[in-house]
Amino acid sequence: MTLRLTWVAIVVLATYLTIVGGAWLGIYAAPLRVVTMLSASATLGIWLVACVRSERWRPRSVLMPVVVASLASLAISTAFSRVPRVSLEYLGYAIVLAALYLLLVRLMAQAFFARRLLILATLLFWLISGAFLGLVVMHWVDWWRELGRFAIPPLRPNFEGLTYNNSSAVLTMSALLSVPAAALVDPGTRRGKVALGAIVLTVGLVAFLSGSRAGWLAIGLTIVVAAAAALLDRRRRSAIVAAGRVIVATRTARATTSFVLAAAVLAAVVFTPAIVRRVSEGGADARAQYAVTALRMFAESPVVGTGPGTWVIQRISATSVNEIDVYIPHAHNIEVQTLAELGVVGAVAGVVLVAFLARLVLGAIRDPDPLRRRMGWTSLLGLSYLGFHQLLDFYPNMPAVLFAAAIPVAFLDATSIPGTALPPRRMPRLGGLVTIGAVLVALAGLLLQEVPALRAERAVQLLNGGDWVAAQADARAAADTDPAIGSYALTAGLAAARAGDHGLASAYFERVAVGDDLPEAWLDLAAEQLAQGDSAGATASLEAAFRLGRQRPAVALGVADLALRMGVRDLAVNAVVSTLTAYPTLAADPWWASDVQRTAVLGDAVTRILATGSPDLRWQVALMVNEAQQARTIAGGLPGSTFDLLVIDSWQGQERAFDLLVAACDAAPLDSVALTWCARVAAHIGRPDTAERMRRLEGLAPGFTNGSGRIRIVTEPDPAAILEGQLATFWGTFTYRRFTPVDMLVPSLAHLILE
Numbered sequence: 159m160t161l162r163l164t165w166v167a168i169v170v171l172a173t174y175l176t177i178v179g180g181a182w183l184g185i186y187a188a189p190l191r192v193v194t195m196l197s198a199s200a201t202l203g204i205w206l207v208a209c210v211r212s213e214r215w216r217p218r219s220v221l222m223p224v225v226v227a228s229l230a231s232l233a234i235s236t237a238f239s240r241v242p243r244v245s246l247e248y249l250g251y252a253i254v255l256a257a258l259y260l261l262l263v264r265l266m267a268q269a270f271f272a273r274r275l276l277i278l279a280t281l282l283f284w285l286i287s288g289a290f291l292g293l294v295v296m297h298w299v300d301w302w303r304e305l306g307r308f309a310i311p312p313l314r315p316n317f318e319g320l321t322y323n324n325s326s327a328v329l330t331m332s333a334l335l336s337v338p339a340a341a342l343v344d345p346g347t348r349r350g351k352v353a354l355g356a357i358v359l360t361v362g363l364v365a366f367l368s369g370s371r372a373g374w375l376a377i378g379l380t381i382v383v384a385a386a387a388a389l390l391d392r393r394r395r396s397a398i399v400a401a402g403r404v405i406v407a408t409r410t411a412r413a414t415t416s417f418v419l420a421a422a423v424l425a426a427v428v429f430t431p432a433i434v435r436r437v438s439e440g441g442a443d444a445r446a447q448y449a450v451t452a453l454r455m456f457a458e459s460p461v462v463g464t465g466p467g468t469w470v471i472q473r474i475s476a477t478s479v480n481e482i483d484v485y486i487p488h489a490h491n492i493e494v495q496t497l498a499e500l501g502v503v504g505a506v507a508g509v510v511l512v513a514f515l516a517r518l519v520l521g522a523i524r525d526p527d528p529l530r531r532r533m534g535w536t537s538l539l540g541l542s543y544l545g546f547h548q549l550l551d552f553y554p555n556m557p558a559v560l561f562a563a564a565i566p567v568a569f570l571d572a573t574s575i576p577g578t579a580l581p582p583r584r585m586p587r588l589g590g591l592v593t594i595g596a597v598l599v600a601l602a603g604l605l606l607q608e609v610p611a612l613r614a615e616r617a618v619q620l621l622n623g624g625d626w627v628a629a630q631a632d633a634r635a636a637a638d639t640d641p642a643i644g645s646y647a648l649t650a651g652l653a654a655a656r657a658g659d660h661g662l663a664s665a666y667f668e669r670v671a672v673g674d675d676l677p678e679a680w681l682d683l684a685a686e687q688l689a690q691g692d693s694a695g696a697t698a699s700l701e702a703a704f705r706l707g708r709q710r711p712a713v714a715l716g717v718a719d720l721a722l723r724m725g726v727r728d729l730a731v732n733a734v735v736s737t738l739t740a741y742p743t744l745a746a747d748p749w750w751a752s753d754v755q756r757t758a759v760l761g762d763a764v765t766r767i768l769a770t771g772s773p774d775l776r777w778q779v780a781l782m783v784n785e786a787q788q789a790r791t792i793a794g795g796l797p798g799s800t801f802d803l804l805v806i807d808s809w810q811g812q813e814r815a816f817d818l819l820v821a822a823c824d825a826a827p828l829d830s831v832a833l834t835w836c837a838r839v840a841a842h843i844g845r846p847d848t849a850e851r852m853r854r855l856e857g858l859a860p861g862f863t864n865g866s867g868r869i870r871i872v873t874e875p876d877p878a879a880i881l882e883g884q885l886a887t888f889w890g891t892f893t894y895r896r897f898t899p900v901d902m903l904v905p906s907l908a909h910l911i912l913e
Contacts, residue, residue: 161270168271169278171197172561176282176331180558182323186891188611195608198254199601205261206594214267217260217593220574221567224507224514225256231507232466235500239465240472243642244894247607248466250600255557257597259564266572276338279565283335286320287360290328293318294367301858304851305827312828312859313369313436326370327556330547333373334562336361337540341533341566369436372550379546384539444482445550448489451476452498463501470893471644474706475675483706485885487892488552495552515541515567522570530573537566610636614646614896617653621899624877626656637666644670645890645898648679655682655904660689663904671699674893677707678886678902681716685904693724700726704733711740711883715871716907722755734763738779739771740883741869741910743838745782749871749908781806801832808839816843823852828859841868841913868913875901875909882910 178184179194208215219225232249239245265271297315302308314325322328340357344350365373454476455464464472469489477483489495496504519541522534544553544563553559614636620629630653636643637650651666664686670679680703687696700717707713718733738745750760767779768788777792786806793802801822807815816839823829823836833856840849849868869882881887881901890898903909 165271165274168265168275171201172275172278173282175561176558177286177321180556180561181321182319183321184558185556186895186897188608188615188896191611192605192608195254195601195604198258199605202254202257202261202597202601205264215264217264218267219260219263220518220571221514224511225260227507227510229253229256231500231503234503235463235465238459238462239468241465241468241642243640244467244471245465246603250604252466253596253600254604255560257593259568262564262568263572266569272569272572275565276342276569279335279337279562280339280342282562283332283339283357284360286328286335287332287364290318290320290325290332290364291360291367293320297858301827301855304855304858305824307824309827310430313367313433314860316858317860322556322558325368326373326547326551327553327559329365329368329370329373330544330551330553330559331562332361332364333377333543334540334559335565337536337566338533338569341529341536343532344528345532371437371441372547375550376543376546380539380543383542387535387538444484444486445490447477447482447484448473448486449491449494450481452489452491452494455498456494456501459501460497461501462503463497463499466499469495469498471674474677477706479705483709483885485887485889485892488555490551492548492552492554512545518567518570518574521574527573530570533566533569537570540566607640610639610643610646611896613639614643614649617649618897618899621649621652621656621901622877626653629653630657641669643894643896644674644676645894645896648676648682648890648898648902651679651682651686652899652902652904655686655906660686664690671702675702675706676886676889677703677705677710677713678884678889681707681713681720681907682902682904684720685716685906688720688724689906696720696724697726700724700729704729704736708733708736710885711737711744712881712885712903712910713883714740715744715883715910716903718759719908722753722759727759730759731762731766734759735766738763738767739775742775742778743782743842743869744871744910745779747871777802777806781809786810801835805835805839809842811843816840816845820848823855827855830856830859833859838868870911870913872909872911874905875911877901880912882912884910 174197175184175194179190179197184190184194205215209217229249229252232245232252236242236245236249262275265275294315297318298311301311301315317325318328319325320328322331336357340354343353343357345354365377451473452469455469455472458464470487473489474483489498493505493508496508500507519534519537522530523538525531525534541563544559547553613632617629617633617636620626620632629649633646633650633653637646640646647666647669651663651670654660654663654666664683667679667683667686670676671683680699684696684699684703687693687699700720703713704717707717714733714736718730718737721727721730721733745760745764750756764779764783768776771779773792773796777789777796780786780789780792786809789806790803793799793806796802801819804815804819804822808819819839820836823832826832833852837849837852837856840846840852872879875881884900884902886902887898887900889902890896901909
């Protein structure tokens, strides 16, 4: 009865970790983090009692040197961290995760739990994969309904990512959980062959429909590794040759193989538009920029790095004025981020990890036990996939992925047989006492830090709802209790600004601006400094905000607004040029005409754009300032001019042109740029139904555009308004795993909203 109750608890906790606690919201939402840490505390506490009562439950792992090396590298880098408070948090999580891995190894060493855990992983594989595939089909049905006809649907529709908020993460979970699922299958039986084929087909479908380019690359490289490993193994090589002979000699096998190949080719041909669209969406330049900033940090501290969790904090300061500034939670490459944060010390720990995992897996592949041998082969594929995927991605920050990867490793670790793998290593008594102390301290610290996190999250909810007064106490308490967390300080500054306390708001904004170099913080600081009469300070802050903020329309507009009030005309013109470059339709906004100085600065910016801008930008700006003939002349010489001319004529209210424009968008429903223009024009000429339909199509087939619909400038947006141009909305979430208000600008600044 005790074993069965324990198993029920394990099922609940493992499912929670896989789907909720270790997924997107579980990482970023404070209440869920509290639930996760309390669950981990209770689990580890029960394990501690079991360790005291029974020798068999005490930590034992062939990967103990890896655990020690990894934690040591994190501890060393934390000791020299640029942001010790944040690095300590990452170290605390690493200690807890290491303890949970050692517990998983002990569970896998018990026959009662081992097979059940592998079956649970298999069920989770089918649940996650099936849910993703089902939702993709549902999104396709919605897309076809909006389009009004059948067409080749988009990949990763509606950015479907389940609870992981990213289709690439769904693919990673599916691929890793397929490892134990495939290992449980006996390929020597007909039923086993069918089951294995279903698993491979499911992972392939998830991979294809996820549109994950990193996943596609990883699968391709993994296939190369699998082929090389199979050819190097004599038994596998013989099996492959025998299987080939069977396929050639057996009519059914030949027909099945031909059908599968034909289906794959047909799918590739049919989905060619969707594949081409996904491949051509770009992003390589941004990933290259992440690597560059990481290597700059590595150059600052090559031995110990700048500290765990610091890449995302220091990325802004390490980005030069003409380089891409994109908010992201990681460097999209595990090697360069390890070098940046942990230096050579972390790289050595990584080499130790790979070496021990390779030895463990190769030992299992040579094992006479069929299950361990199959688990060895599938683990080779799964771990290879994970490693290759992280050439363009990063998953140590997602516990669900770590758990999925750890399941087969823990099984191989627990069932290692001396002589064929590594001998099991027991933790010495002193090491056990140190470990218990470290885990207790880590759990206590991680739980205590959630006290201000909960107050800050409550303040964010109040600010988002427009209750400025009620938010102040919680915002200030969080920022003062945990001053190293920049998102708390920004939230407190916004609350103080809403209350009219410009001095306090300035202090909070300055903390974020100096510490994180966030353009929004510099802009808010400039506004509060100006409110206090500090023109010199405001000018310096404005220039700091515009350094990278020129890439963000909301910040650029705010800079232009303040610069106009302060009489810094050159900066104002430059900021307006940046704003219109991102959103040309704003040149027609009535906000400019409400003030003589604004009108003059807009005129200077338009003149500069028409003289030096790209042809595509010039015709759009010319159209917005009622120079339709000039717009037609410029657009007429561009590729795709037919569509551009339809936009120009439709913007002026020509019904026939608008009908043709909508027809062109309906004929190319995967063209996000065309859909954006259709939505903009429809909103401009008073066709809200058409505008909304185009936005829904664009949302279901998401691409990279610079805003759809009608974007307006307002001085005091309603809390429910959709803010536009704030590329840093997820800055607090990605940087500190704490939310900030949706509106990151003080109320005295002009805002952009989407109607």
